[in-house]
Amino acid sequence: MNNFLKGLWREHPVFRQLLGMCPTLAVTTAAKNGLFMGLAVIFVLTFSSFIVSLIKHVVPNQVRIAVYTVIIATFVTIVDISFKAFVPDMGRALGPYVPLIIVNCIILGRCEAFASKNSMKSSIIDALGMSLGFSWGLFILASIRELLGEGSILGYRLMPGSWNNLIVMILPAGAFIVLGLLVAGMNKIEQVKEKQT
């Protein structure tokens, strides 16, 4: 249970460890993109962790990183081809950032730090926790940017008609600034919690 929960908050991959920054910043222009990116990462990380943990005693130590990378690349290729076939507009919106999941440090990081040392069951639980943590981080960031930049979330208009869209939030600069503020917010919450205990 602890393995599952730590990814959701205490060791949150985006806000605490600052891992997987490229997709975090790049695809979060709209909440829907964030959601699909999260799904892709959940799939890739869970299956890669499962396989890595399955073969952990077979792989020679020297070539393990190369082997993990090939496993990850295989699942990423599956996701990329499926997105292009079943949700073509998402495939287009996420573009090169789906194949770039291969070098997402969260995935290799979890395979190396956790799945290669732990049992299959706890590896899958760890992977689910981490990737769900990643997904909600992405969704929050994407929702804030979409809300401020286009006045809507998931395409539903929430802001009043007089709201002026802050285009900068959709642009790269907005991504950096919103994420910076979110991380600072997380630090603040932790600080307050520490004071209470």
Added chain:
Amino acid sequence: MSDLLFIFISTLLINNFVLTYFLGICPFLGVSGKIESAFGMGMAVTFVMTLATSIGWLIYNLVLVKLGLSYLQFIVFILVIASLVQIVEMFIRKFSTGLYQALGIYLPLITTNCAILGAAIFMIARNYSFIESVIFGFSGGMGFSLVLLVMAGIRQELEFCDVPKVFKGAPITLITAGLLALIFMGFSGLFSNL
């Protein structure tokens, strides 16, 4: 010729890898603390990226496309990059101690630098010719180094500033990067046809 110059300028400044495509953010946040290490990392990335786009282009167009295996491109690219990094590291260690001391510790980190794989994927997606791909890889690396150096300069100054406690470290770096991205947006006026 003007096409190549266009690719160079636009990859260097307008569509900068770090500030527009968010590629290579991990080393961007990690090693931008000191100017010396930022310079070493930048040079190592430029070097490997230029080689990776050239060799990746050759393998993709001369082998994978001919055999109808283009769906294997991601797996092949990541293997090319990983082995390239290894070979480059061995090569530099043998032939240039000075260069090895300057770049050595950064080389292993480059395998997981998404800017390199990103450059290879972009070059295929945009159907660049061989020469264009080489220029693209080189200017991408130079753009990465440029932003890394600017960021390192700012962060060295930032250390003397009184930053609120919750903003220390990553948050203030991200916000600074956001402001840099805003500044670099100004370059998009360089070409009217973009």
